[in-house]
Amino acid sequence: MRYGEVGYNLEIDLATGNIERVETDPKMLETHLGGLGTSVKLHWDRVPAETQAFDDENMLIFSSGILNATPAFSANRSVVTFMSPESGLLAYPMMGGFWSAELKYSGYDKVIFHNKSPKWVYIWINNDKVEIRDASHLVGRGALETQDLIRRELNQPNAQVAAIGPAGENRCFTASIEQGRSSASRLGGGAVMGDKKIKAVAVRGTGDVNLANGEAFMKEMKDMMQYINFRNANPIKDVMTILSGIGSPQEMVHTDEKWHTENFMWGNARTRRRGFWDENISKEWPKTQLEGIKRLISCFNCPQHCGALISYKETPRYMAKCFGKLTYAMASYVDSMDFAWRTLQRATEYGFDSFSTPQILAFAVELQEAGILTDKDFAGTSTYPACPTDKEGRFLWLMDRVAHREGIGDVLADGVYQAARKIGKGAEAFDHNTIKKHEQLPLKLGTLDPLYYLMYATNEKISITQIEGNWPQGAFATMEQREEFVRDWPQLPDESWKQWLLEWEPRGEKGIPFYPTPDICSEIVDWMEMLHNIDDACCVCAGMSSFCLKPPYHIHNYPKIISAATGLDLDEASLKKIVNRSRNLHRALNNRRGMSRKDEKPPEDHWKRRWPELEENLLSTYYTFKGWDQEGVPTRERLHELDLDYVAEDLEKRGILKNGQD
Amino acid sequence: MAKIKKKIKTIKVDADKCNGCRGCEIVCSAFHSIPRYSSNNPARSRIQIIRHPLKDIWLPIFAGEYTPAECMGRDKYIIDGKEYDECTFCRATCPSRDIFKEPDSGLPLKCDMCEDDPPREKPMCVEWCLNEVLTYEEREEEVEESVEMEDVETGLSSMIDKYGMDKIADAITRMSQKG
Numbered sequence: 001m002r003y004g005e006v007g008y009n010l011e012i013d014l015a016t017g018n019i020e021r022v023e024t025d026p027k028m029l030e031t032h033l034g035g036l037g038t039s040v041k042l043h044w045d046r047v048p049a050e051t052q053a054f055d056d057e058n059m060l061i062f063s064s065g066i067l068n069a070t071p072a073f074s075a076n077r078s079v080v081t082f083m084s085p086e087s088g089l090l091a092y093p094m095m096g097g098f099w100s101a102e103l104k105y106s107g108y109d110k111v112i113f114h115n116k117s118p119k120w121v122y123i124w125i126n127n128d129k130v131e132i133r134d135a136s137h138l139v140g141r142g143a144l145e146t147q148d149l150i151r152r153e154l155n156q157p158n159a160q161v162a163a164i165g166p167a168g169e170n171r172c173f174t175a176s177i178e179q180g181r182s183s184a185s186r187l188g189g190g191a192v193m194g195d196k197k198i199k200a201v202a203v204r205g206t207g208d209v210n211l212a213n214g215e216a217f218m219k220e221m222k223d224m225m226q227y228i229n230f231r232n233a234n235p236i237k238d239v240m241t242i243l244s245g246i247g248s249p250q251e252m253v254h255t256d257e258k259w260h261t262e263n264f265m266w267g268n269a270r271t272r273r274r275g276f277w278d279e280n281i282s283k284e285w286p287k288t289q290l291e292g293i294k295r296l297i298s299c300f301n302c303p304q305h306c307g308a309l310i311s312y313k314e315t316p317r318y319m320a321k322c323f324g325k326l327t328y329a330m331a332s333y334v335d336s337m338d339f340a341w342r343t344l345q346r347a348t349e350y351g352f353d354s355f356s357t358p359q360i361l362a363f364a365v366e367l368q369e370a371g372i373l374t375d376k377d378f379a380g381t382s383t384y385p386a387c388p389t390d391k392e393g394r395f396l397w398l399m400d401r402v403a404h405r406e407g408i409g410d411v412l413a414d415g416v417y418q419a420a421r422k423i424g425k426g427a428e429a430f431d432h433n434t435i436k437k438h439e440q441l442p443l444k445l446g447t448l449d450p451l452y453y454l455m456y457a458t459n460e461k462i463s464i465t466q467i468e469g470n471w472p473q474g475a476f477a478t479m480e481q482r483e484e485f486v487r488d489w490p491q492l493p494d495e496s497w498k499q500w501l502l503e504w505e506p507r508g509e510k511g512i513p514f515y516p517t518p519d520i521c522s523e524i525v526d527w528m529e530m531l532h533n534i535d536d537a538c539c540v541c542a543g544m545s546s547f548c549l550k551p552p553y554h555i556h557n558y559p560k561i562i563s564a565a566t567g568l569d570l571d572e573a574s575l576k577k578i579v580n581r582s583r584n585l586h587r588a589l590n591n592r593r594g595m596s597r598k599d600e601k602p603p604e605d606h607w608k609r610r611w612p613e614l615e616e617n618l619l620s621t622y623y624t625f626k627g628w629d630q631e632g633v634p635t636r637e638r639l640h641e642l643d644l645d646y647v648a649e650d651l652e653k654r655g656i657l658k659n660g661q662d
Numbered sequence: 663m664a665k666i667k668k669k670i671k672t673i674k675v676d677a678d679k680c681n682g683c684r685g686c687e688i689v690c691s692a693f694h695s696i697p698r699y700s701s702n703n704p705a706r707s708r709i710q711i712i713r714h715p716l717k718d719i720w721l722p723i724f725a726g727e728y729t730p731a732e733c734m735g736r737d738k739y740i741i742d743g744k745e746y747d748e749c750t751f752c753r754a755t756c757p758s759r760d761i762f763k764e765p766d767s768g769l770p771l772k773c774d775m776c777e778d779d780p781p782r783e784k785p786m787c788v789e790w791c792l793n794e795v796l797t798y799e800e801r802e803e804e805v806e807e808s809v810e811m812e813d814v815e816t817g818l819s820s821m822i823d824k825y826g827m828d829k830i831a832d833a834i835t836r837m838s839q840k841g
Contacts, residue, residue, distance in 0.1 A: 070702050071688050071790075098684070105703060148716065157747075158713070180715060206705035206765035214692065214699025229792060294718050298681040301688055303792035305681055309718055317716045 002026065003212035004066040004566035005034050010108045010130060012123065014196055015056070015115035019130050024109065029566060030578075031643070034109060035065030036092050036536035037582035039081045042112065043090055044585055044647070049592045049654070053085035053188065054171070054195045060113040062162070062201060064100035065539025066566055068300075069209040071221050073228065073552065074247075074544040076101060076300035078162070078179075079536060084187040086173040086415045087436045087462060089590045091187035092536070094466075095162070096248075096299035096306075096321075097180045099203060100539055102160040106205025117197040122150060122163075125203040135199035140166060142349025143178035143190075144318055150202050163200035164190040165351030170405045171195050172413040174356040174439075178348060181297055181307035181319035185353035186463050187438060212567030220561045224552045228303060228544075236549055238481045239472065246551055247304030248543035251322050252296055255286030260323070266330045268362035268416075269433040269442035281335065288337035289325070299541065306543060312341040320344055324354035330442070331358030332365070332395040339392055346396065350403040355463075356415065356439040361398045363416045363430055364408065372425050377408040415439065433603050436595070438462045440603065448513040448607045453615060454525045454622050457600040458632070460586050461532070469547040470531060470554075471524050475504040475511060491554035493527055493572075500524075513611050518618045522625035527555075533579035534558055581642040584627075584634045588647045591656050596631045597623075633657050668805045671775045673788060674797040675722050682720040684711050686787035686796065693776055693786040705765040708773040709787050712750055719744055722787075722795065725762035726753030728770035728816050730823035733758075755820075768824075769817050 011020045032038045039061045051057040060082045067075035078100040084091035106125050120135040138146050143165030150161050168175035168190030175190025176183040211217050235244035240259050242249050258277035266273055292312035296305035307321040329340035347354055367373040380386035384406060387397045401409025412419045416439055420431035433440050435456060441464055459467040470491060476482045486498040500520050505511045531546035545553035559570040623630060627638030633656055639648040651657035687704035695701040708725040736748040755762040755770035762771045776785040784798035822830050
């Protein structure tokens with residue numbers, strides 16, 4: 001019997017319609033755990049290095065993790081992996097919701113898609129019965145409405161459905177995969193799904209998922225329950241509200257958006273609007289926000305309230321979470337929460353990533369204002385009207401064009417980086433907020449932050465919100481605050497680290513950019529990244545673990561939880577080794593696709609005050625700490641330590657790893 | 663019949679507080695698995711969340727008695743503008759629908775309030791719901807003594823309804839002869 005994992009994958013060849021239930025090698029659990037870990041291994045083994053996003057060979061994997069479908073709190077993520085049309089690298093956006101649990105109850109850990117379907121289909125997985133069904137009647141339907149249509153068609157109200165909308169159908173590079181209140185959004189998973197002509201994957205299962213030592217597992221969960229109750233009742237002091245609790249950012253609960261609206265940039269990551277949250281706005285926006293929220297909701301087996309059912313005036317109902325609440329209004333400079341709710345509904349049905357997409361639209365507006373895009377780019381045709389001149393109308397018109405790849409929308413749908421190069425005429429200068437061709441959060445700050453520099457530059461996620469987490473975002477002003485924070489901090493890997501926080505000052509010698517030092521930064525960033533990698537193998541929500549301060553899951557309880565679930569006998573060191581193996585394999589995979597030091601650069605204007613020498617030193621120190629050469633490629637020694645000699649050989653054969661050189 | 667004291671166990675459901683996480687379903691199935699907590703499967707749970715997210719319906723329902731036959735008619739409620747599916751509020755394991763049946767055998771499931779030895783303070787689902795949707799209450803009432811069917815009897819009577827008394831009696835005879 002298999003524990004934690006189910007032990008079977010579904011392999012679906014869309015070109016031939018062949019479906020196979022394949023038993024997986026139990027050794028893989030020992031070497032790569034599951035979730036992202038085992039998915040990366042499959043991509044490395046099976047996908048040729050030269051494969052591009054829209055090639056037949058681009059395998060698309062929907063994966064659960066080893067803790068989904070168990071009583072592990074907040075283990076509800078599904079991780080989707082594919083070569084991204086935007087970055088050209090192996091992307092792994094994740095979604096919460098209920099899909100991965102249902103997949104495991106159906107008897108599968110992963111669904112692996114090969115090749116492309118000749119016509120539009122959706123997949124129906126119901127225990128042993130798996131069907132590829134016609135989806136021609138669903139083409140053009142919204143991502144959320146498709147989910148309900150499929151449930152009705154199958155007469156399966158409890159089926160969980162991951163679907164794409166028109167943006168995915170039209171292979172927009174920022175197309176998301178939507179599922180209930182959640183979405184796997186970043187880096188174009190929806191586009192790859194659309195390219196394969198998969199409109200949706202529906203799943204309903206009624207089988208068992210087993211635990212190796214249920215009693216020990218539940219003991220851990222009972223301890224965790226107490227801690228969750230404690231943390232919910234005792235928010236962390238002296239940090240901004242959004243960082244004080246646990247769970248994903250509680251954007252549906254919190255209505256005070258002074259911090260986001262005044263510190264994040266408006267437009268195409270362009271303008272900071274200090275004083276925006278004035279008396280009028282601070283009354284009107286919260287009121288409108290609450291008017292739209294019908295109920296606060298969660299994902300599978302999670303006590304938090306990160307999502308909401310939105311029922312706003314006559315707008316069709318939808319579900320929302322996180323920062324999508326503000327991104328469209330802020331990118332369009334429309335000072336209206338009413339516009340935010342309405343626009344997010346349209347974007348959700350289109351199936352758009354609500355981080356990247358608003359920036360693409362804002363980028364187009366800037367190009368229009370700069371005269372780089374001209375009247376003819378905004379003209380109407382026989383099928384659609386000319387672009388309205390008001391801010392709201394223009395933004396929505398652009399979104400419609402991008403979703404359908406019409407006119408200028410066809411160019412913009414490839415993301416800011418590609419669009420800027422296609423448009424030319426100086427448009428490249430307006431691409432000022434991408435890393436590795438991927439749109440970043442609209443943040444522009446003052447002084448270089450060494451921790452964030454490393455996270456932005458080096459993580460395979462290419463999206464800061466899913467790299468950062470356990471270490472405070474900034475130094476505390478007073479020693480009393482620091483002492484208060486470190487007093488109760490069992491999540492740290494080592495007590496001695498508390499000293500780093502105690503010494504960390506908001507400015508001066510012991511402040512950024514020189515403190516934490518490159519050596520300390522390496523330790524902290526590596527630790528935070530490692531926690532994300534454990535979460536991603538287990539498919540635990542980062543909101544209850546790697547993404548928040550003092551979370552319920554941490555390096556000291558994870559080995560016990562995973563051991564009780566799977567029957568592996570893990571301690572901290574052996575667990576770290578497994579996720580380091582997966583993390584280095586992921587890096588090697590991207591190295592094999594051409595990624596190296598030259599790509600590891602935050603945008604030039606991300607910080608106003610830069611220290612080029614320090615930055616190079618940071619990167620070099622971190623590379624050495626990670627066991628990578630100065631091009632950011634894992635060394636043969638590092639790969640050997642992680643039992644990845646076959647990877648070293650491959651990289652050497654390709655000349656990416658130069659034997660004996662550092 | 664004699665009067666006896668009976669402990670009435672109630673789970674009060676404040677459905678408006680439900681965030682729809684289904685944690686109650688999963689711990690119910692874990693608690694009732696053998697060995698305890700060895701496996702998880704909400705389809706075996708004796709509490710089910712009736713979910714229609716876009717209709718704002720998240721409604722915990724507990725498995726009640728097994729019934730061999732459907733009601734003569736069905737009910738359908740509209741409350742606060744929300745239309746619930748037929749028989750939503752009914753707790754019975756009934757031929758008219760799939761819930762509260764073991765997924766393999768089709769045998770009925772019934773909430774037993776997590777009776778345990780020593781007794782638990784409250785049922786697992788109540789303990790696990792951190793949003794205070796479920797509240798456990800106990801009180802004593804004087805009632806007339808009556809004979810209640812046990813689990814085995816409930817299961818057997820549903821098998822008899824399905825296959826007929828003769829077949830079940832034959833099967834039990836055969837099995838007991840095999841030793």
